[in-house]
Amino acid sequence: MTATPVLRTEHLSRRFGGLNAVSDVSLSIPEGETVGVIGPNGAGKSTLINLVTGHLKPSSGRVLIDGRDLTGARPWVITHAGVARTFQIVKPFRGMTVRENVAIGILYGPHGVRRMSHAREQATRVLEETNLADLAERAPGELSVADARRLEFAKALALRPRLLLLDEVMAGLRHREIESSLELIRTLKTRGITIVVVEHVMRAILAVSDRVVVLHHGKVLTEGRPRDVLSDPQVVEAYLGHRYAQRRTGGS
Amino acid sequence: MAAAARWKPLVPWVSGVLLLLAALGLQSQLYSGQERTVTAIFMFVALAQAWNLLGGYAGYASFGQVVFFGIGGYFTAVAMTHWHLSFWTCLVLGGVVAALFGALIGMPLLRLRGHYFAIATLGVAEGIREVVTNLPGLTGGGAGITLPTVGDQATTAYLGNDGFYLLFLALAALAVLVSGLVAGSRAGYALRAIHQDEQAAAAMGVNTTRIKVLTFALSGLITGLVGATYAFQQVTIFPERLFDVDITVLMVVMVVIGGSGTVLGPLVGAVILQFLSEYLRQNYTSYHIFLLGAIIIVAVVLLPQGAVNYLRDARRTGEYSLLANVRRYRL
Numbered sequence: 001m002t003a004t005p006v007l008r009t010e011h012l013s014r015r016f017g018g019l020n021a022v023s024d025v026s027l028s029i030p031e032g033e034t035v036g037v038i039g040p041n042g043a044g045k046s047t048l049i050n051l052v053t054g055h056l057k058p059s060s061g062r063v064l065i066d067g068r069d070l071t072g073a074r075p076w077v078i079t080h081a082g083v084a085r086t087f088q089i090v091k092p093f094r095g096m097t098v099r100e101n102v103a104i105g106i107l108y109g110p111h112g113v114r115r116m117s118h119a120r121e122q123a124t125r126v127l128e129e130t131n132l133a134d135l136a137e138r139a140p141g142e143l144s145v146a147d148a149r150r151l152e153f154a155k156a157l158a159l160r161p162r163l164l165l166l167d168e169v170m171a172g173l174r175h176r177e178i179e180s181s182l183e184l185i186r187t188l189k190t191r192g193i194t195i196v197v198v199e200h201v202m203r204a205i206l207a208v209s210d211r212v213v214v215l216h217h218g219k220v221l222t223e224g225r226p227r228d229v230l231s232d233p234q235v236v237e238a239y240l241g242h243r244y245a246q247r248r249t250g251g252s
Numbered sequence: 253m254a255a256a257a258r259w260k261p262l263v264p265w266v267s268g269v270l271l272l273l274a275a276l277g278l279q280s281q282l283y284s285g286q287e288r289t290v291t292a293i294f295m296f297v298a299l300a301q302a303w304n305l306l307g308g309y310a311g312y313a314s315f316g317q318v319v320f321f322g323i324g325g326y327f328t329a330v331a332m333t334h335w336h337l338s339f340w341t342c343l344v345l346g347g348v349v350a351a352l353f354g355a356l357i358g359m360p361l362l363r364l365r366g367h368y369f370a371i372a373t374l375g376v377a378e379g380i381r382e383v384v385t386n387l388p389g390l391t392g393g394g395a396g397i398t399l400p401t402v403g404d405q406a407t408t409a410y411l412g413n414d415g416f417y418l419l420f421l422a423l424a425a426l427a428v429l430v431s432g433l434v435a436g437s438r439a440g441y442a443l444r445a446i447h448q449d450e451q452a453a454a455a456m457g458v459n460t461t462r463i464k465v466l467t468f469a470l471s472g473l474i475t476g477l478v479g480a481t482y483a484f485q486q487v488t489i490f491p492e493r494l495f496d497v498d499i500t501v502l503m504v505v506m507v508v509i510g511g512s513g514t515v516l517g518p519l520v521g522a523v524i525l526q527f528l529s530e531y532l533r534q535n536y537t538s539y540h541i542f543l544l545g546a547i548i549i550v551a552v553v554l555l556p557q558g559a560v561n562y563l564r565d566a567r568r569t570g571e572y573s574l575l576a577n578v579r580r581y582r583l
Contacts, residue, residue: 053455054454055451055454055455074454074461075451075454075455076454076455076457076458076459076460079454079455079456079457080457084455085455087451087452087455091449091451091452091455092448092449092452093444093445093448093449093452093453094448095444095447095448095513096441096444096445096448100441103441104441104442104445104453104456104458105456105457107438107441107442108438108441108442108456108457108458108459109456109457110457112457114438116436116437116438119438155452155456158456159456159457
């Protein structure tokens with residue numbers, strides 16, 4: 001643990017009025033690790049991502065990327081520090097083709113390619129990687145749900161990030177589509193990209209995560225190896241309610 | 253097919269040059285009234301194109317765009333009258349001053365979006381008009397200011413109808429060229445991305461503030477150049493005319509009718525609207541404004557995306573029905 005973690009949050013908190021959406025979250029994610037973040041609806045998962053990427057400013061606490069304090073920095077600064085993200089609600093650029101959507105990241109990302117022809121070539125390569133090559137000239141509005149999610153993925157990959165934050169890229173997908181997303185995540189893992197996966201699909205989290213963090217009411221409830229975390233009675237209770245947890249553990 | 257694809261990028265350049273040559277050739281065929289009408293069309297092509305840079309590509313509709321026009325014009329008037337600079341120096345400086353002003357007000361105002369940005373820019377334009385009106389020593393105030401164009405006071409000889417025809421044509425060509433270069437450039441991608449979703453654009457690494465401010469300044473530069481030329485053409489200028497909100501409205505309407513966010517749209521919109529306005533004025537003098545307004549309303553209802561975008565979509569899908577078009581855009 002002597003190496004500087006790619007992402008580190010220190011006592012990160014964000015309040016919305018009286019609600020502590022994220023409260024006192026301290027995480028340290030070393031290079032190459034894949035961390036799953038789970039938690040019930042409203043646990044603060046998306047807020048946590050938004051705090052890291054600068055789309056929300058923290059009420060208190062710090063965000064360090066590669067040891068650099070980037071607390072409250074603007075989103076494009078975070079992107080240039082090597083962080084890419086997807087949005088839970090897909091945000092395609094509707095007036096542009098699928099290829100152009102991806103080309104933006106290549107033109108403006110940390111590796112800022114200036115030549116349009118180079119950007120277009122590289123965009124094609126990213127689209128091939130994400131199985132979107134056939135749809136390159138389509139408008140994003142014509143894509144299926146699965147392809148639209150994949151486009152979010154492709155846009156993030158266009159930035160060639162060192163840290164990738166995936167906010168529910170598998171929501172609403174069918175079994176086979178989830179498999180192909182997982183396949184993609186595994187490929188990225190082998191390349192040494194550090195990945196944070198926020199997900200509701202538990203099977204997906206188990207399949208790819210080295211470590212799982214459970215958020216509940218904005219706080220870290222527990223963290224650890226995927227199997228251990230899922231059998232943790234606290235986690236079962238947070239997800240399924242107190243009475244269900246009692247029945248399962250046979251407690252009083 | 254392959255040969256056609258290779259020549260395709262040249263089409264806009266060739267048609268642009270042909271259009272420019274046609275406009276030059278047309279000049280000798282016009283009598284002076286017609287020449288002035290066509291000159292006004294060139295002026296509005298340049299203005300609509302300038303508005304489109306930020307309003308069309310990035311979706312930031314400035315309703316105070318005329319402020320750059322007024323600043324360019326008044327800078328020229330004041331500098332020629334008080335500081336005895338030549339018109340050509342004033343033209344360049346007037347554009348630069350308008351651009352700097354755009355960057356200056358852009359930094360705070362471009363944090364606003366939609367209606368708020370529109371209202372804030374409108375407020376700036378009205379405010380600057382008041383400032384100009386209340387500095388009679390420098391600007392002549394509400395009574396206006398007359399540029400030195402004759403005798404030994406004149407720093408630059410008056411250009412006359414033919415000269416202004418060429419100068420406004422040059423400005424229109426410059427504006428179309430800039431618009432075309434921006435559309436195909438890196439910056440054009442960023443502006444279109446900002447239009448669709450600013451948060452997502454920032455997440456893709458676009459420094460949204462910088463590109464918006466620079467584009468607003470560029471838009472101000474072109475508008476300022478046009479304003480400077482207009483002031484020289486008019487000789488005597490008044491705050492009510494140089495900061496007239498109607499000029500902003502015309503820019504917006506031309507862009508919307510022609511097709512916002514395209515290179516061709518503002519050009520088409522400006523030509524159509526100016527011709528139509530002139531035709532109606534000559535043939536239906538007493539109610540031409542009413543007719544023009546009615547036609548604009550019908551056009552916006554039937555072609556909410558503008559003529560150029562409608563034709564592009566229709567060619568792609570083979571669906572030319574206007575009713576289907578209205579349904580698709582659900583106004």
